Amino acid sequence: MKEIIVTILRAAIARAQAQGKLSAAAASAPIVVEAPKDSAHGDAASNLALALARGEGKPPRAIATAIRDALVLPAEVTEATVAGPGFLNFRMAPAYWHQELKRAAAQGRSYVSPQIGGGRRVQVEFLSANPTGPLTVGHGRNAVLGDTLARLFAATGYRVTREYYFNDGGRQMKLLGESVRVRYLEELGRPAAMPEDGYQGEYIREIARGLQTNHGAALAENADPEIFVKAAVAAIFAEIKQTCEKLGVSFDVYTNELDLMRDGRVDAVMAALRERGLVVERDGAQWLAGEKLGLPKDQVLIRSTGEPTYRTPDIAYHIDKLKRGFELIIDVFGADHIAEHVGVIAALKALGYDTAPIRAIIYQFVTLTRAGEKVKMSTRKATYVTLDELIDEVGVDVVRFFFLFRKHDSHLDFDLELARRQAPENPVFYVQYAHARLASVFREAERAGLALPADAAGIDLTPLGSEELELARRAVAFPEVVAGAVADLEPHRIPFYLLELAGEFHRYYNKPANRIINPDDPRLSIARLLLARALMNGIAGGLGLLGVNAPDRM
RNA sequence: GCGCCCGUAGCUCAACUGGACAGAGCAUCGGACUUCGGAUCCGAGGGUUGGGGGUUCGAAUCCCUCCGGGCGCGCCA
Incomplete structure (x- = not known):
């Protein structure tokens, strides 16, 4: 429909120009046609005359009238009128709707998906929760947003890669392993001190019990800490994948931080940054020179212990994504990561990469409400609600629909009472x-x-x-x-x-x-x-x- | 304090990205067809779009400023 209207409008402009009613410049004006929300304004409307008014130096309605008089309507269009401040409104012939309706009926449900992708390659990175515990309700918003974007791209003719990136090389993993070790020792009747930021959840104890079942007391002394980490990551990932499956969410590629560190890509990032004078050393650590990149402050790239922070592999990961030749790279993450993302993009630009393909979709936080009361969500406390529990309580359809029923920019208040109601x-x-x-x-x-x-x-x-x-x-x-x-x-x-x-x-x-x-x-x-x-x-x-x-x- | 996001009906949110009279659902009140599913439908009240200035034919939308809320400002991720 819009194409038809744009075409006849363009022809009308040319005709009006030939008659001297419009200036030559009018031809370059972009023609916007939209379906008015009020059907009294026709099936299609254009603000063309309003947009031209300034350049032409004439009142919008006069321009609209000139264009209308120059219009030649094809059979599909029955009416063109000037309305309001100078809108051009069009009405389509019933036969046009009949034809469109037949197409929609014949094509099946795929008629809703216009093929606009042209086979272009898109990567959607989403969820990317680190394997330190069960998925939360907040992760749910991420998973559903990313998954649905991927579905939309796939349905409209893009080639989509769904990717999950996780950090398995950092301090959090050590803490996780140590938490498991403490619970393991407790199970053996040897109380140990939980680290200050340790993971307190009951799932840690279950992992510890599993280790006890398989290894007895053999890990009590001199055991490789990696054993605890690996056991935890395996168990937690199994659970995450199960939850995703329940939610109808899947991934094509899993990428992890450790691989980027082991095969030298993280070192390569450091070398490249250093070469451009973007690394400063202070307190034994290597910092990204923030001021040179327009960032509020310096950010640590390599700790004084020699280990990279999450930031450096993240830069390497984005370089990897850019090199893989996607025409569009979508990053889905929560508002708490925005500063980090800004830093990554700035670093990429400084290294000479074109970051235009990268688009971030940043969502605000989720709160749970039950009967008007906010449900506190704390990882430490027993009030913790996992995504899994939420799905069990209200069902997948409701979870997915509710998470999508808000603009990602908006805070999402998940009303459990409403969600449960089959009404x-x-x-x-x-x-x-x-x-x-x-x-x-x-x-x-x-x-x-x-x-x-x-x-x-x-x-x-x-x-x-x-x-x-x-x-x-x-x-x-x-x-x-x-x-x-x-x-x-x-x-x-x-x-x-x-x-x-x-x-x-x-x-x-x-x-x-x-x-x-x-x-x-x-x-x-x-x-x-x-x-x-x-x-x-x-x-x-x-x-x-x-x-x-x-x-x-x- | 600085940066990003948000502020729209009593509540939860839309508004086709600058367009025509700011719309839905919930809640409240009042109604509906003896036939295809009443998990539906019809009607009513409810607004200075947080306040103030600006930009222009035209602002919820863009700019400035103030107020209020969220997030961030770790050698955590």
Whole structure:
């Protein structure tokens, strides 16, 4: 639709120029066409005349009128009017919507995904939780955001690599191993002192018990600390992967810090930074020269112990990603890591890399609410709620939908009470119910001996009224919503759109006059069934992009 | 103190990235068809978009400033 309008507008500008009604400069103006939110303003609208007003030195409405007079409308467009301050509004012919509707019905749920990727390669790095404990609710937002972005890219014709990066070389790992060792000794009846920042969770004790089962008391003395670390990492990763599987989240590649350190890429980063005079030595440690990079302060790259901080491998990792030739590199992380990311990008730039392919999607924190009360989430305390527990409590569909039902910039308040409710005020069920209803209509149609012909092309859609064309218009706009969500990395637009589409359907469905199945009027019934098919494809397709089920019965 | 994000209806959040009258859900109040699923629908009240200035045809959106909240400012990640 937008393409059609842009084309005729461009032609109209040229004609108006030939008549001397517009200046030559007008041709270079970008033409923006959008679907107005209020359908009274037509099917498509352009602010072209408003945008040109300044350059042309004429009132917007006069320009709009000149353009309208120069328009030659093709058959698909029935009307072009000047409205409001100078908008050009267009109305499409019913036949246009009929054709689009048939396409949406025939293509199945994939009609919602425009093929805009062109096979370009995208890497999405997300979750990237270090194996120090079970996934938290906050990790859940990360996992669902990253996974859904990956699904969106894959569905729209990109080649996607889903990647999980974790730090297994740093101080935290030592602390983890030591925590396990302390619990292990305790299990053997030899109380030991837990390090100050040690991991206190019950899962540490379970890992320790496992070691006791397998090794008895053999690890009590002179054991390689690595044994404790490895046991912990293996056990915790197994649990993380299980939770991800439950959530419908998967990865293609796991990358770890230790490999980057062992094969010299971290050293290479240090050498390159040093070469450019970006490393200063102080207190026995190596620092990244912050001021030279426009950073607020210096940041440690190599500790005085000679071990790198997390920062240096992270730079090496991003270099690796850039070298792998992705056209788009997405980093998904929480707001607490933003300063770190800024530092990595600054370092990459200083080393001469083009960081344009890298785009960060930074989400704000998640709070849990139950009956209006905030649920405290502390790793140390017993009030700790794991992602696993959350999924068990409310189900995968609800978890995924709720995490996506906010712009990533916004704080997310997860209302457990609402999430548990299997009722209309729960948006997940509202959308799923629309799908189940539609499925039920098709079951009913079968009983009534009505079925859509395999080839939709021959179906007569002229019985559809204006209310039905409104629904069609909404359903057919879905691919543009998806395209926008991908371009701007804003998956939240999809659940919001789905809610609107489902709402419009529910309203339509509830009017007795709109009975889809009408044995007395098979022509009307078939036309409405085609509309129903398109709506069903849209809802199922949209939920599919989110990794949420579209049930036929509830 | 400095940096980033946020502030929209009583609550939780949208607003197509500068467009037309700022919209949904929850909560509150009042209603609905004897046929396709009432997990639905219709209606009502509720707003100076935190305050103030600016930019322009036009601002919730951009700029400045103040107020309030979150996160960060580790030889943790």
